[in-house]
Amino acid sequence: MSHTTGKFITVEGIEGVGKSTNIATIRRVLDENNIEYVVTREPGGTDLGEDIRSLLLDHKHQAMSDDCELLLMFASRAQHLAQVIMPALQCGKWVICDRFTDATYAYQGGGRGIDDKRIALLEEWVHGNQQPDLTFLLDTDVATGMARVHKRGAADRFESEATVFFERVRATYLARAKANATRTVVIDAGQALVDVELSIRQRLTVFLEHCQQ
Ligand code: Z5A
Numbered sequence: 001m002s003h004t005t006g007k008f009i010t011v012e013g014i015e016g017v018g019k020s021t022n023i024a025t026i027r028r029v030l031d032e033n034n035i036e037y038v039v040t041r042e043p044g045g046t047d048l049g050e051d052i053r054s055l056l057l058d059h060k061h062q063a064m065s066d067d068c069e070l071l072l073m074f075a076s077r078a079q080h081l082a083q084v085i086m087p088a089l090q091c092g093k094w095v096i097c098d099r100f101t102d103a104t105y106a107y108q109g110g111g112r113g114i115d116d117k118r119i120a121l122l123e124e125w126v127h128g129n130q131q132p133d134l135t136f137l138l139d140t141d142v143a144t145g146m147a148r149v150h151k152r153g154a155a156d157r158f159e160s161e162a163t164v165f166f167e168r169v170r171a172t173y174l175a176r177a178k179a180n181a182t183r184t185v186v187i188d189a190g191q192a193l194v195d196v197e198l199s200i201r202q203r204l205t206v207f208l209e210h211c212q213q
Contacts, residue, residue, distance in 0.1 A: 006037075006089035007211065008131075010100040012173060013138035014166050015159055016145035017189040018196060019098050022138060025197045026096050029204045038088045041098035042076060046083045049076040057156040064157075066112040073104050074122045081127055100132060102176055107158070110172025111165050134207050136200060137177045140190035142166040 009026060011019045023039060030037050044053040052072050055061060077100070088095050101123050108114045142163050149159055177184040185203045189196055 005092040007094045007133045007207075008085065008089060008097070009094065010097045010102065010132040010135045011138065012099060012102045012106070012135060013140075013189060014106075014142060014145045014170050014173070016148035017138035017140055018148075018193070019138060021193065022136070022187075022189075022196060022200055023096055023098060025200045026136075026204060029201055029208070030094060030096075033208060035094055036092070037094040037096055038084065039096045039098075040080065040084055042080060042100055042103065043073055044076065045080040045085075045097070046076075048079045052076040052079075057158065059157050059160070061157065066108065066114055069112070070104065070108045070114055070119065070122070073108065074126050077101070078126045097132075100135075101127070102135060102137075102173065102180075105176055106169045106172040110168040111161070131180075132183055134204075135177075135180070135184045136203070137173055137184055137186045138189035138196070139170065139174065139186050140188070142170060144190050 011023055011026070013019055027037070027039065042049070043056055044050045052075060056064075056069065056072055056076075085095050085097070101119075104119055104123075105116065109116050109119050146163070146166070149155070174186070177186050187196060187199050187203070191199075
């Protein structure tokens with residue numbers, strides 16, 4: 001989102017890769033650099049978006065069609081952009097967002113099989129060419145991610161998908177990272193947490209130096 005003063009950082013990956021855990025590292029680095037930021041997530045991030053999130057994750061809605069799921073993701077995103085993301089960036093704050101449109105390509109595109117062209121239409125409608133400035137894709141094998149999540153307890157509607165679904169999601173994320181290499185940093189999230197944190201810190205420091213030039 002280059003016309004704004006704040007920077008937009010997204011964190012992506014399959015479930016259990018450590019997105020929430022590692023957002024704490026990003027926060028620490030921004031705090032050390034006296035940068036004001038907001039932390040938010042998708043689906044969600046607003047009262048309305050959190051209600052949409054509940055619909056999306058609830059097992060009650062097993063019959064939800066793939067198109068309905070896709071449209072709800074973008075409905076939540078439209079509200080999030082209008083109410084949280086754009087106002088923050090426009091007043092110079094940075095935004096750290098747990099998932100954004102890369103997740104839609106990965107889950108609704110790769111996972112569910114919706115054609116990328118249809119997702120691109122909604123992307124263009126909802127946020128045009130306004131893209132994250134920096135994306136951390138935390139990547140590890142599906143078994144590792146799932147084992148971490150399953151320790152936590154009851155699975156939601158997405159977490160109950162089969163391994164093959166998450167294999168497709170992961171492959172789509174990696175393909176998108178290659179196609180968007182200027183903004184995407186792939187981090188090996190299978191490493192010990194201390195090493196993941198170090199990798200993120202190093203890459204974010206490089207990004208900060210670049211922003212100050
Ligand atoms: N979704 C979608 O389909 N389309 C879209 O466009 C968007 C989203 C935006 C909700 O997302 C669902 O929405 C998501 C995709 C879909 N469903 N799935 N699956 P979410 O981000 O809220 O849900 P999630 O991916 O399940 O998040 P999560 O379970 O909270 O995972 P996480 O944030 O990546 O992991 P974590 O909570 O930081 O860590 C999990 C555990 O692993 C925790 O105990 C950590 O201490 C541990 N951990 C983390 N890193 C390590 C390392 N390196 N070593 C050992 N242990 C670790």
